[in-house]
Amino acid sequence: MDDSEDDFVTWVTARQGGLLRFAYLLTGDPHATEDLVQTALAKAYLRWATVRTQGSRGAWLRRIIVNEHVSAWRRPWRRHELASTPYVDLAADAVGDGGPEAFDRHLWSIVCALPPRQRAAVVLRYYEELTERETAEILGCSVGTVKSQTHRALAALRVKLEEVSA
Template sequence: MTDVAEEFAAYVASRQRALVRTAYLLTGDLHEAEDLVQSALTRTYLAWHRIRDRNSVDAYVRRVLINEHHSWWRRAWRRAERSTDTLPERPGAADSRFEERDEMWELVQTLPPRQRAVVVLRFYEDLSPTEIAAALGCSVGTVGSQTSRALAALRARYEQSPDASEATRRRAGSGHGNAERGA
């Protein structure tokens, strides 16, 4: 194996699980997430010789991951079939905190790709608005507006959710909570 291949293999070995988790939050499907990461890593490997600052590899890979996801989403949207079947009720979770978290991530999946990416990078990856702007190739102001729109959409959808308790609806409607920290 060449030095470049060994260096890339070491990077993949150390970061693949985290990348799959991020991709899962973007796609909502483990198999799609794994495929997305493979596609992003393939593109990254082809450009590995151009990445001069090895400290910025994570930012570069996240950017490729998000761009690749947007491309997949656009292609899927064009050929998507609309299901008319109703899905069965999902079994209830033992702990309401897990239930609320699962419901919130389901709602995140309904956001447009850019807003979903901002939410994942901000609240899961814990990136700063500046880092998100670099990953998405936009301004910090755009990150702020996309975050605000995403949170407003999530709040509205959650308040309308039949499973949301009255206390949770009040909490979501108040605009308070750790989801709005620094966004």
């Protein structure tokens, strides 16, 4: 292996867990998560000689993951097949006597129901704790778009949570 490949392997090994967690928060499906990260890493490997000299390799790879996730929703066959994950199924009966863990599962099921761009904005802003500017850079949009997507997502979450507590 040359220096570029060694650098890639070292970098991916150190950050693979975080990339998988990030992708899982976007997809909500463990199988789709692995596919998404694998696709993103394959794309990153092809351009690693160029990317490795940049300082924001993590942001660049998260942007690939987000773009691939959004692109998957645009594919025609995706409209006909909807996968159901055990995490969403568990959340159906999570409200009530289940305690905080049940509420978290239910909240997660609501987050999974958000449109992909809104879910990506919420995950980047509140799970990854990125700024609006960093989130905009990863999503490839303006800061205003991040603000509006996040606002709409939080409004939808509030409505769903109010329905549950009513």
